[in-house]
Amino acid sequence: MTVHTLTGRTALVTGGTRGIGRACALALAAAGAEVVLTGREARTAKAAAEAIAAETGATVTGMSLDVPENATSAETFECAESLLAEIAAEHGELDVLVANAGILRHTPMGLIDAADVQAMVAVNFVGSLAMLQAATASMRRRGGGSAVLISSVVGVLGGDMLAAYAATKAAIAAMARSAARDLGPEGIRVNAIAPGVIYTDMVSPAPREMLDATVARVPMRRVGRPEDVAGAAVFLASDAASYVTGHVLAVDGGMVL
Ligand code: NDP
Numbered sequence: 171m172t173v174h175t176l177t178g179r180t181a182l183v184t185g186g187t188r189g190i191g192r193a194c195a196l197a198l199a200a201a202g203a204e205v206v207l208t209g210r211e212a213r214t215a216k217a218a219a220e221a222i223a224a225e226t227g228a229t230v231t232g233m234s235l236d237v238p239e240n241a242t243s244a245e246t247f248e249c250a251e252s253l254l255a256e257i258a259a260e261h262g263e264l265d266v267l268v269a270n271a272g273i274l275r276h277t278p279m280g281l282i283d284a285a286d287v288q289a290m291v292a293v294n295f296v297g298s299l300a301m302l303q304a305a306t307a308s309m310r311r312r313g314g315g316s317a318v319l320i321s322s323v324v325g326v327l328g329g330d331m332l333a334a335y336a337a338t339k340a341a342i343a344a345m346a347r348s349a350a351r352d353l354g355p356e357g358i359r360v361n362a363i364a365p366g367v368i369y370t371d372m373v374s375p376a377p378r379e380m381l382d383a384t385v386a387r388v389p390m391r392r393v394g395r396p397e398d399v400a401g402a403a404v405f406l407a408s409d410a411a412s413y414v415t416g417h418v419l420a421v422d423g424g425m426v427l
Pocket of ligand 1 (some may be wrong): 187236
């Protein structure tokens with residue numbers, strides 16, 4: 171049985187072509203939302219949108235959003251504002267944002283490359299903040315909404331060779347808690363999800379032994395699936411979470427315990 175909890179809502183998922191973002195876009199569409207998903211290239215975004223539309227029967231649109239790795243904060247904010255303006259013109263104001271687009275670079279302490287730091291700050295941190303700000307303006311015009319940011323378990327635990335990446339993800343959790351305070355009075359909820367190890371293109375290059383060692387530390391004894399995160403995103407986006415804001419929801423099989 172399909173429960174249409176998001177019928178009549180418009181949702182944007184950044185980084186919706188693959189992995190966690192694609193699963194979120196699919197689950198939001200299956201829950202009844204009209205979905206706009208983004209990828210760096212319009213062609214792959216459109217292909218992902220068409221596949222999800224065919225599977226769910228929902229209206230799904232693919233658009234290009236490519237945050238340049240060397241972008242200044244001002245450029246990233248402009249990028250987000252122009253995307254939201256285009257969405258508002260073509261699909262109406264936004265009810266739901268899943269700010270998921272992100273990159274990971276393993277950078278051992280002592281050998282950290284400034285270009286990698288710049289890229290992760292631009293895409294993960296400033297990218298999420300810029301999308302949240304642009305979506306806030308749209309949700310205000312709509313009279314409310316729900317934003318879901320994607321943090322990470324390593325934002326709490328830290329991780330090997332992840333000082334820079336983990337810091338951007340901890341920043342996203344802080345961003346959700348702070349924005350929730352500002353936007354609560356306007357009926358805009360802001361939450362974050364902190365996924366554990368989810369098997370996607372981001373994780374699959376890791377050596378088998380490293381994944382096995384991680385799984386051994388996860389109480390549920392398995393890596394996560396993108397759909398595990400998508401279920402949490404639909405919950406936070408929907409009225410089922412109508413009094414939940416400023417929360418960082420771990421979806422990690424208990425890894426953080
Ligand atoms: P993937 O690498 O599978 O997908 C990344 C997505 O982000 C793609 O849709 C990609 O688009 C998009 N993207 C990449 N770079 C940019 C950019 N410069 N500008 C705009 N969009 C971009 O990642 P995951 O699904 O694994 O991760 C999704 C989110 O979840 C990330 O924020 C990640 O940090 C977080 N996360 C992931 C975990 C995991 O174990 N996988 C654990 C915890 C958090 P395109 O297809 O066009 O390249």
